[in-house]
Amino acid sequence: MTHVQYNFHKLGLVLRSFPTMNRESPETYHQKLSLYFHGMIAVPLAFFVYLFLEMRHNELIPILQDLVLVQVLNYSITIVASVTVIYVYRHFKKGVFAARELKGLRNKMKYYFRVSLHVYLYIGAIFATLVLGLRLTTSAIFIVDYVLLLFLLSLHRPTPTKYVRDLMLKGQEKDIIVSKGEFES
Numbered sequence: 001m002t003h004v005q006y007n008f009h010k011l012g013l014v015l016r017s018f019p020t021m022n023r024e025s026p027e028t029y030h031q032k033l034s035l036y037f038h039g040m041i042a043v044p045l046a047f048f049v050y051l052f053l054e055m056r057h058n059e060l061i062p063i064l065q066d067l068v069l070v071q072v073l074n075y076s077i078t079i080v081a082s083v084t085v086i087y088v089y090r091h092f093k094k095g096v097f098a099a100r101e102l103k104g105l106r107n108k109m110k111y112y113f114r115v116s117l118h119v120y121l122y123i124g125a126i127f128a129t130l131v132l133g134l135r136l137t138t139s140a141i142f143i144v145d146y147v148l149l150l151f152l153l154s155l156h157r158p159t160p161t162k163y164v165r166d167l168m169l170k171g172q173e174k175d176i177i178v179s180k181g182e183f184e185s
Contacts, residue, residue: 025182026109026160026176026177026182029109029113030158030159030160030163032113033113033116033158034157034158036116036117036120037116037120037157037158040120040121040123040124040127041127041150041153043124044124044127044128044130044131045127047131048127048130048131048134048146051131051134051135051138052134052143055134055138060135060138061138062136062137062138062139063135063136063137064136064137070136070137070139073133073136073137073139074133074137074139074141074142077129077130077133077142077145078141078145080129081126081129081130081145081149084122084125084126085123085126085149085152088118088119088122088123091115091118091119092115092116092118092119095111095112095114095115095118096112096115096166096167098111098115099111099112099115099167100167100168105169105173105176105177108167108169108173109163109167109177112163112166112167116158123149123153126149127146127149130142130145130146130149131146134146160177160178161178163177164177164178
């Protein structure tokens with residue numbers, strides 16, 4: 001087991017204590033997933049906006065003053081964030097493929113929920129790292145990275161149509177998700 005796989009496995013153990021989807025309707029499921037998604041964006045965004053506004057008023061002094069260290073930090077955080085986004089996207093795709101193979105709509109959606117939480121936690125950590133990099137260096141590269149990540153994330157926000165497309169739901173399963181009906185027991 002590689003270091004990254006081990007950390008992802010540890011994260012899975014932590015997520016077992018997170019709320020899951022038990023007897024909820026598709027509408028409640030969507031609301032929960034959207035809440036986690038938007039919360040993961042909103043918390044780091046508040047700090048990011050504060051730092052950005054402080055920078056615009058020239059009142060934010062970088063913590064790190066050594067130019068070499070700043071450049072190393074700029075490149076390393078950007079590369080680590082990029083690699084992590086690619087890894088998380090591949091993990092999400094693998095999780096979606098695994099969810100497609102499950103029997104029953106409820107089981108597919110429960111698995112999709114869990115995989116999505118993993119993704120949101122990792123993306124939230126990347127956001128927090130970019131905010132930290134911005135605070136340490138006040139470098140514009142972190143603003144660009146943050147905006148690019150927000151753009152990528154906006155393409156993958158949770159919607160019933162996305163669930164149907166990702167899980168390749170058809171017929172009655174698709175109708176239940178789109179019309180926000182009830183799961184079958």
